[in-house]
Each structure stands twice: as structure tokens, then as C-alpha cells.
Amino acid sequence: MKKFCIFLLVLLVVPAVVSADGGMKKRRPLPYEYGRVVINNYSEKAWIAPVVFDHWLHRANFTCRLCHVDIGFAMKAGDTNIKAQDNINGYYCGACHNGKMKFGDRVVFEACSKTPLKEDAARCERCHSLGKNVPREYDFNKFLEKFPKERFGNGVNWEKAEEDGLIKPIDFIEGISIKRQTLKVQNDLEVVPKVEGMPDIIFSHKKHTVWSGCELCHPEIFVGVKKGATKYSMQEIFEGKYCGVCHSTVAFPVLDCQRCHSKQVQ
Amino acid sequence: MKRRLLLVFMFLAAAAIPALPAWQRPCFAGQPAAAAAPDDWKKEFDDICSKTEVAATLSKEELKTLMDRCDRLMPKIEQLDESQRKVYSGRLKRARDFFFFMLETKNK
Numbered sequence: 001m002k003k004f005c006i007f008l009l010v011l012l013v014v015p016a017v018v019s020a021d022g023g024m025k026k027r028r029p030l031p032y033e034y035g036r037v038v039i040n041n042y043s044e045k046a047w048i049a050p051v052v053f054d055h056w057l058h059r060a061n062f063t064c065r066l067c068h069v070d071i072g073f074a075m076k077a078g079d080t081n082i083k084a085q086d087n088i089n090g091y092y093c094g095a096c097h098n099g100k101m102k103f104g105d106r107v108v109f110e111a112c113s114k115t116p117l118k119e120d121a122a123r124c125e126r127c128h129s130l131g132k133n134v135p136r137e138y139d140f141n142k143f144l145e146k147f148p149k150e151r152f153g154n155g156v157n158w159e160k161a162e163e164d165g166l167i168k169p170i171d172f173i174e175g176i177s178i179k180r181q182t183l184k185v186q187n188d189l190e191v192v193p194k195v196e197g198m199p200d201i202i203f204s205h206k207k208h209t210v211w212s213g214c215e216l217c218h219p220e221i222f223v224g225v226k227k228g229a230t231k232y233s234m235q236e237i238f239e240g241k242y243c244g245v246c247h248s249t250v251a252f253p254v255l256d257c258q259r260c261h262s263k264q265v266q
Numbered sequence: 267m268k269r270r271l272l273l274v275f276m277f278l279a280a281a282a283i284p285a286l287p288a289w290q291r292p293c294f295a296g297q298p299a300a301a302a303a304p305d306d307w308k309k310e311f312d313d314i315c316s317k318t319e320v321a322a323t324l325s326k327e328e329l330k331t332l333m334d335r336c337d338r339l340m341p342k343i344e345q346l347d348e349s350q351r352k353v354y355s356g357r358l359k360r361a362r363d364f365f366f367f368m369l370e371t372k373n374k
Binding site: 069080091092182183184186213219 | 315316318320321323357360366367
């Protein structure tokens with residue numbers, strides 16, 4: 001009887017464990033959560049809440065290149081290995097969040113202090129906010145209410161928002177950025193999908209280089225520059241590789257098929 | 267006595283050189299640029315990294331020269347404090363990788 005009970009238990013538990021491992025559906029982030037990065041290299045070890053970074057507020061004001069090339073943030077969460085001391089020294093978040101830089105008519109708050117005082121707690125919590133109910137200075141819905149709508153991601157068509165003049169992302173910060181010559185506009189690239197009947201992808205170099213430059217994508221994300229040099233599948237993109245590095249985290253997600261597969265089918 | 271005085275004077279003068287601002291210091295022949303002015307690495311860094319946008323228009327030789335300059339600059343950056351080292355070595359590596367990528371493209 002005992003043996004039978006154990007056998008029954010194994011029979012019930014094993015399939016449940018196996019299906020839980022492979023069959024769990026990933027929760028799609030809500031519009032205000034899309035692009036959120038939690039930074040916890042050292043926070044919990046120092047007994048403070050991890051940092052919650054929302055891309056939407058920063059991408060509305062700055063280009064991808066400014067933060068990921070000029071300031072030096074890695075493209076993969078956790079790879080930058082930011083320490084509070086880096087911010088105090090004026091690098092990474094501290095490059096702008098230094099209590100001196102002006103943005104519009106306001107001073108950008110200081111990110112970290114060497115000797116935080118009790119009265120600094122509210123300021124610390126502006127970033128170190130995971131699991132806390134911290135009132136945000138910028139409300140997602142209010143900030144983006146007049147922006148052109150899109151179905152996925154943040155629910156915003158950022159490209160159109162720039163075309164309409166609603167955002168003017170800053171690409172240069174004195175003392176941090178490098179004066180570069182203007183990039184010659186590259187031709188659009190047509191990528192033929194493997195699946196028959198699927199419209200071709202029209203890849204706009206212009207749209208990508210305006211915000212990202214060259215060295216953000218090449219060679220870290222795309223090894224080959226010539227057409228067809230980098231072979232990749234939709235599955236890999238869904239897994240966050242290639243286009244998926246940005247288009248599953250910050251830029252419009254790949255669920256929005258026709259934004260890439262945009263060539264008219266004859 | 268005169269010789270001794272001259273020696274003391276020379277010693278004092280040599281000791282005072284590092285206290286002078288970079289632009290007032292004497293430049294000795296064969297001295298590396300970075301030793302003459304500590305911020306020269308930054309100028310070199312800015313100059314190298316400003317070429318990424320035009321890398322596609324550069325010749326193979328120019329790209330190779332840029333990569334060599336990256337390799338020569340990296341040890342100087344490795345000597346900076348931790349924050350600076352993390353930021354600038356990452357940026358320089360990204361630029362070097364891009365020049366190499368452009369060179370490979372041109373070689374194909």
C-alpha cells in the first residue's frame with residue numbers, strides 16, 4: 001500500500017514539474033513596465049532596495065547612443081556593473097544625475113551620496129524603489145497622453161512622436177559626448193524572410209543610426225555588415241538576440257509584425 | 267662651493283617642475299606625450315572615437331592605424347581609477363571593435 005502511494009505521488013508530481021518548467025507563459029509587461037530594468041548588482045548586499053529604471057522617461061529625452069555609447073551603459077542588464085561610487089565620481093547615472101546639470105528649468109537630482117544623511121532617504125528612493133510604493137515625479141499616462149499611440153510596448157509610436165516634434169532626444173552632452181561628423185545616410189536594406197508569403201522586411205538604416213549610431217549594433221549585435229552575413233531566425237529574435245536585443249526590451253516589440261515586415265506583397 | 271650651490275639650485279629647480287601647470291613644464295626630448303600632460307589620453311580618446319561615424323568611408327590603412335592607436339591608448343586607460351577605467355575602456359573597445367568590423371567588411 002505504501003509503495004503504491006509513493007508510485008502515485010511520483011506519477012502526479014513529475015508531470016506537474018515537467019510542465020511547469022517548459023509550459024509557463026511569460027507575462028507580457030504592462031505599457032508603463034515595458035523597458036523597465038532592475039539594477040541589483042550591489043543594492044541588496046548594501047541593505048537597500050534595488051534600482052528600478054524606466055526606459056520610457058529617458059528615451060523620451062535622450063538618444064540610445066548618448067547613454068549606451070557616450071555614457072557607457074552596456075546593452076545587457078547587469079553587464080555595466082555600476083557601483084554607487086561610479087555615480088558619485090560622475091559616471092554612468094552620475095554623468096547627469098549630479099545635482100548640477102540643468103534639464104529645462106530644473107536641476108537633475110544627485111544620484112548617490114558618499115555619506116547619505118537621513119534626510120536623503122526620499123532622494124535615494126527615487127531610484128532604489130523596487131518593492132516600494134514611491135510616488136513618481138512623472139506620471140506615465142499624463143506624460144504620454146498626447147503621444148501617438150501604438151498597440152504594443154509602451155503603447156507609444158516613438159518614431160512618430162519625434163516626427164511630430166513631441167520629443168527631441170538629446171544626442172550630445174558637453175564633457176561626455178564626442179563631436180562626430182555627420183553620418184552619411186545608408187540605404188534601406190531589404191531582408192527576405194524564410195517563410196513563404198511573409199512580407200519582406202524593410203530595414204531602415206537611417207531610422208536606426210539617428211538614435212543608435214553604428215557601434216551600438218556592430219559588431220556586438222550584428223557581426224556581419226553585408227546583406228545575409230548574419231543568419232538569424234525569428235526564434236532567436238524572440239529569445240532576445242539580434243533585433244530582439246532592443247525589440248523585445250525597449251523598442252517596439254516583435255509582436256508588431258507589420259512594422260518590420262512592411263513591404264507590399266505583390 | 268660654487269659647484270655645490272649650483273647643484274642645490276638645480277635640485278630645487280627640478281623638484282619644482284611637477285608643481286607647475288602642464289603648459290608651463292619643460293618638454294624633454296623622447297618623453298611620451300601622456301607623461302607631459304596627463305589629460306592627453308582624453309584628447310587622443312576623443313579623436314579616435316569621433317571617427318566611428320565616418321569609418322565606412324576610411325581606407326583599410328586608416329582603419330588599421332586607428333586600431334593601432336586604440337591598442338596604444340588602452341594601457342593608459344587601464345591605469346585610470348576604477349570608474350574611469352570601466353567607462354573609457356568599454357567605449358574604446360567598442361570603437362576598436364567597430365573599426366575591426368569595418369576592416370573585415372572591406373577585406374571580404
